[in-house]
Amino acid sequence: MATLLPPPSKRQRTAIAEKAHDQQNIDTIPSDLGSVRVHFYDHSTGQPSGAPVAIPVADATVKNLELLLNTLQGNDASERIPYRFTFGADGQVVDIVNDIYRALLKPGLRTTEDTISLHYTPQAIFRVRTVSRCSASIPGHGEAILATSFASSSSSRLVTGSGDNNARIFDTDTGTPFQTLKGHTSWVLVASWSPDDTTIATGSMDNTVRLWNPQSGQLLGQPLKGHTKWITSLAWEPYHLRQSSTLQRLASSSKDSTVRIWDSKSQRTDLVLSGHKSSVSCVRWGGTGTIYTASHDKTIKLWDSTKGTLIGTLTAHAHWVNHLALSTDFVLRTAYHDHTGTIPPSDQEKTAKAKQRFETAATINNTLTERLVTASDDCTIYLWSPPSSPTSNTSIKPIARLLGHQKQVNHVTFSPSGTLIASSSFDNHIKLWNATTGAFLFTLRGHVAPVYMSCFSPDSRLLVSGSKDTTLKVWDTATGKLKEDLPGHRDEVFAVDWSPDGRGVGSGGKDKQVRIWRH
Numbered sequence: 369m370a371t372l373l374p375p376p377s378k379r380q381r382t383a384i385a386e387k388a389h390d391q392q393n394i395d396t397i398p399s400d401l402g403s404v405r406v407h408f409y410d411h412s413t414g415q416p417s418g419a420p421v422a423i424p425v426a427d428a429t430v431k432n433l434e435l436l437l438n439t440l441q442g443n444d445a446s447e448r449i450p451y452r453f454t455f456g457a458d459g460q461v462v463d464i465v466n467d468i469y470r471a472l473l474k475p476g477l478r479t480t481e482d483t484i485s486l487h488y489t490p491q492a493i494f495r496v497r498t499v500s501r502c503s504a505s506i507p508g509h510g511e512a513i514l515a516t517s518f519a520s521s522s523s524s525r526l527v528t529g530s531g532d533n534n535a536r537i538f539d540t541d542t543g544t545p546f547q548t549l550k551g552h553t554s555w556v557l558v559a560s561w562s563p564d565d566t567t568i569a570t571g572s573m574d575n576t577v578r579l580w581n582p583q584s585g586q587l588l589g590q591p592l593k594g595h596t597k598w599i600t601s602l603a604w605e606p607y608h609l610r611q612s613s614t615l616q617r618l619a620s621s622s623k624d625s626t627v628r629i630w631d632s633k634s635q636r637t638d639l640v641l642s643g644h645k646s647s648v649s650c651v652r653w654g655g656t657g658t659i660y661t662a663s664h665d666k667t668i669k670l671w672d673s674t675k676g677t678l679i680g681t682l683t684a685h686a687h688w689v690n691h692l693a694l695s696t697d698f699v700l701r702t703a704y705h706d707h708t709g710t711i712p713p714s715d716q717e718k719t720a721k722a723k724q725r726f727e728t729a730a731t732i733n734n735t736l737t738e739r740l741v742t743a744s745d746d747c748t749i750y751l752w753s754p755p756s757s758p759t760s761n762t763s764i765k766p767i768a769r770l771l772g773h774q775k776q777v778n779h780v781t782f783s784p785s786g787t788l789i790a791s792s793s794f795d796n797h798i799k800l801w802n803a804t805t806g807a808f809l810f811t812l813r814g815h816v817a818p819v820y821m822s823c824f825s826p827d828s829r830l831l832v833s834g835s836k837d838t839t840l841k842v843w844d845t846a847t848g849k850l851k852e853d854l855p856g857h858r859d860e861v862f863a864v865d866w867s868p869d870g871r872g873v874g875s876g877g878k879d880k881q882v883r884i885w886r887h
Contacts, residue, residue: 684750
């Protein structure tokens with residue numbers, strides 16, 4: 369008797385149907401459209417690259433546009449840079465995903481008679497491979513894991529904070545616990561590495577911030593006491609703004625409505641930023657020296673980090689502001705560490721490299737601009753370009769209001785390239801937005817429960833999300849399609865982080881286990 373094959377699974381049936389649909393809709397470019405004139409502009413400076421060039425419409429694909437632009441710029445074949453092309457007109461920004469015909473000519477946005485202005489942005493020269501398997505499941509914590517963070521320099525160290533009152537450092541190469549950071553008397557809510565990887569800061573429900581040596585796991589000095597309620601967020605001073613190589617400052621926000629700036633050497637409070645009327649949910653320390661704070665009093669405040677004075681207040685949200693992110697978060701976190709792995713020998717060279725990386729990431733149209741995105745319980749997101757010094761204007765207007773989520777928005781993040789924003793919501797969806805204009809790009813559907821947070825890969829081409837539905841999912845940011853489904857956790861996934869070198873993802877949640885995901 370012949371063995372009967374089992375019927376195809378739901379996933380196989382869906383894949384077969386999609387393949388058949390794609391085969392029916394093969395959209396070829398007509399060969400009789402002639403040529404189109406294209407003019408390339410640098411997105412960061414706004415300057416043109418040479419004169420307009422006539423290109424056959426049939427050959428105007430992204431790959432050929434990259435080849436042409438590299439030739440115009442005189443790059444050798446070994447030094448070719450991948451580019452992302454966008455077309456902007458009438459307040460609309462269109463990504464050139466495949467070719468000019470499908471993106472602009474077929475929808476009728478432009479004709480072959482027009483000169484098409486394309487803005488190009490260099491993409492990461494390196495490519496991060498998508499994570500597809502769980503390489504390690506590491507026990508150790510006795511309660512839910514609430515925070516995960518990779519070291520700035522490599523993927524071999526991961527720090528986690530947990531409800532068992534401990535933080536732990538894991539060796540992700542061997543899949544084993546490395547150090548246990550004991551001392552807190554209540555839940556460890558946040559954990560953060562300093563940009564040079566020499567110190568770990570943890571914030572807890574016991575109202576204290578503690579600093580640790582990542583090699584020995586020993587507490588550095590005494591707990592930093594001053595807050596009267598629990599710590600909600602931590603932010604290190606950017607490396608290029610430090611007064612000296614040994615002086616590290618740290619900002620901590622708290623449920624007590626204040627933000628404190630600590631001197632890690634003397635372990636005393638430098639400044640107290642008080643002005644919010646309710647819990648401060650998030651703090652970020654910008655590369656221009658501005659500190660940004662989001663609060664449950666519906667406002668975002670901007671502070672001068674040297675004087676502690678208020679620069680301005682952003683008021684637009686109608687409910688609690690849950691989270692905020694800066695367009696330069698990734699380069700401020702990694703400082704002088706980049707994909708090449710080369711570390712400058714002297715402190716001056718480290719500072720110069722960190723400053724150069726920040727200025728490259730923050731320059732738009734020849735001006736240094738840090739953009740800010742905020743997420744709220746009012747289901748909206750606002751994109752801002754805040755001033756770095758006090759202004760006479762009483763109100764600072766947002767660039768855009770990002771609408772679409774049906775429930776509270778829990779988390780927002782910029783891509784390392786500064787071109788995309790991802791928002792995670794309790795409506796089970798992630799949305800991708802254009803970070804320049806705030807235009808909506810994709811809704812990433814797949815999770816069946818609230819999405820707690822998401823994190824971009826270092827090359828900005830992938831996004832990983834963690835959800836209450838116990839899964840992680842990896843998405844392709846160019847198409848908005850699901851790349852990998854990563855089941856494995858036995859309960860809700862609270863925290864996820866992609867290592868700055870791109871080699872792995874670390875996740876933790878209610879099942880008390882740290883999972884490391886690799887290609």
